[in-house]
Amino acid sequence: MAKPVQIEVWNPNGKYRVVSTKPMPGTRWINLLIQQDCRVEICTQNKTILSVEDIIALIGDNCDGVIGQLTEDWGDALFSALSKAGGKAFSNMAVGYNNVDVNAANRYGVAVGNTPGVLTETTAELAATLSVAAARRIVEADEFMRGGLYEGWLPHLFVGNLLKGQTVGVIGAGRIGSAYARMMVEGFKMNLIYYDLYQATRLEKFVTAYGQFLKANGEQPVTWKRASSMDEVLREADVISLHPVLDKTTYHLVNKESLAVMKKEAILVNCSRGPVIDEVALVEHLKANPMFRVGLDVFEDEPYMKPGLADMKNAIVVPHIASASKWTREGMATLAALNVLGKIKGYPIWSNPNSVEAFLDENSPPPAACPSIVNAKAIGLPVSKL
Numbered sequence: 525m526a527k528p529v530q531i532e533v534w535n536p537n538g539k540y541r542v543v544s545t546k547p548m549p550g551t552r553w554i555n556l557l558i559q560q561d562c563r564v565e566i567c568t569q570n571k572t573i574l575s576v577e578d579i580i581a582l583i584g585d586n587c588d589g590v591i592g593q594l595t596e597d598w599g600d601a602l603f604s605a606l607s608k609a610g611g612k613a614f615s616n617m618a619v620g621y622n623n624v625d626v627n628a629a630n631r632y633g634v635a636v637g638n639t640p641g642v643l644t645e646t647t648a649e650l651a652a653t654l655s656v657a658a659a660r661r662i663v664e665a666d667e668f669m670r671g672g673l674y675e676g677w678l679p680h681l682f683v684g685n686l687l688k689g690q691t692v693g694v695i696g697a698g699r700i701g702s703a704y705a706r707m708m709v710e711g712f713k714m715n716l717i718y719y720d721l722y723q724a725t726r727l728e729k730f731v732t733a734y735g736q737f738l739k740a741n742g743e744q745p746v747t748w749k750r751a752s753s754m755d756e757v758l759r760e761a762d763v764i765s766l767h768p769v770l771d772k773t774t775y776h777l778v779n780k781e782s783l784a785v786m787k788k789e790a791i792l793v794n795c796s797r798g799p800v801i802d803e804v805a806l807v808e809h810l811k812a813n814p815m816f817r818v819g820l821d822v823f824e825d826e827p828y829m830k831p832g833l834a835d836m837k838n839a840i841v842v843p844h845i846a847s848a849s850k851w852t853r854e855g856m857a858t859l860a861a862l863n864v865l866g867k868i869k870g871y872p873i874w875s876n877p878n879s880v881e882a883f884l885d886e887n888s889p890p891p892a893a894c895p896s897i898v899n900a901k902a903i904g905l906p907v908s909k910l
């Protein structure tokens with residue numbers, strides 16, 4: 525028998541019971557659910573990662589939909605419990621859904637939502653921040669100051685890398701990878717090399733146009749290249765940022781062999797998912813190559829780091845905060861709630877999940893559609909004509 529879990533209840537007489545496994549930022553998401561006759565139950569248990577058992581207890585016997593988190597293991601056990609409770613809607617409050625077994629959801633006819641678009645720029649900004657912080661050794665220098673070690677300006681003190689004119693490499697040039705590439709190209713006048721399964725046409729056009737602009741103004745133009753393999757990016761780039769989805773094809777994409785291909789003074793940034801890098805191999809590489817630097821937002825076994833990583837001066841580590849801006853986190857909560865609400869109300873699916881602005885406008889009611897359901901086709905949900 526699962527233990528009871530602490531909850532906070534909004535609109536107790538609402539017709540539809542929607543559970544959120546965590547308190548989420550903002551109130552718009554709660555208000556939108558209440559306005560549409562939902563009773564909202566928010567888990568307030570003081571436990572960062574809920575177990576499958578905790579979530580089964582939250583779902584109970586009667587539940588229309590759940591908003592969950594990327595730390596939770598949404599597989600057969602949870603979709604079966606949700607389906608038994610009458611639920612047909614689940615949404616991650618995240619764009620990545622590698623924690624969700626979508627095939628299991630399909631078996632139970634449960635819609636699986638995610639939150640694309642609203643976190644693109646915020647996440648890219650953190651990747652850019654880590655890139656610059658690693659290039660200019662910001663964390664080491666900050667520790668040095670606070671440690672009372674600064675005795676005056678010196679020619680060799682914390683010398684780092686100049687980004688201008690160097691090459692930025694992007695692995696996975698989707699929404700976030702492309703936004704990051706634009707920031708690095710436009711902000712620091714870096715040349716771009718990228719690897720993706722698909723051509724990033726808009727990104728290529730942007731770099732071409734910016735290169736022409738620079739040339740017309742008497743400056744060195746920036747260039748772009750679509751690599752035919754990931755290794756080509758690793759060999760040529762000075763700063764490499766990882767932005768693919770995590771799946772079987774990207775697990776340990778960066779490993780001992782691929783690290784060996786990279787320049788000795790390269791910078792590697794990961795704001796995608798931890799297991800994209802073989803973290804044990806990375807620690808060994810950092811030890812053997814003190815001029816190689818990394819900026820990591822995600823880790824292979826979150827919340828843990830592999831032994832030795834925390835001791836490395838050439839590593840900057842932050843706790844999975846890439847999407848953590850107020851506007852973005854409130855928007856993620858809104859999109860996740862609207863995914864669940866939309867399925868409960870029988871709304872169709874928004875036709876372009878890359879363009880979700882209409883759902884985020886605080887001054888007008890959201891469209892009668894689910895913003896982003898990843899298994900819409902598999903479970904036969906119609907597409908909105910709005």
Ligand SMILES: NC(=O)C1=CN([C@@H]2O[C@H](COP(=O)(O)OP(=O)(O)OC[C@H]3O[C@@H](n4cnc5c(N)ncnc54)[C@H](O)[C@@H]3O)[C@@H](O)[C@H]2O)C=CC1
Pocket residue numbers: 619620621640641643647695696697698699700701719720721722767768769770773774795796797821822844845846847
């Ligand atoms: N650290 C954080 O807080 C955050 C992490 N993320 C992660 O970033 C990922 C990407 O998000 P978006 O850009 O919105 O997704 P997206 O779907 O727009 O982009 C992913 C790109 O990866 C490419 N890709 C897939 N397999 C590949 C492979 N084997 N090699 C090279 N490229 C490959 C795809 O073709 C696609 O262009 C999410 O799935 C999530 O895991 C997203 C937001 C915040």
Ligand SMILES: O=C(O)C(=O)CO
Pocket residue numbers: 594617618619620621643846847
């Ligand atoms: O959205 C995601 O995939 C995250 O990792 C958190 O923003």
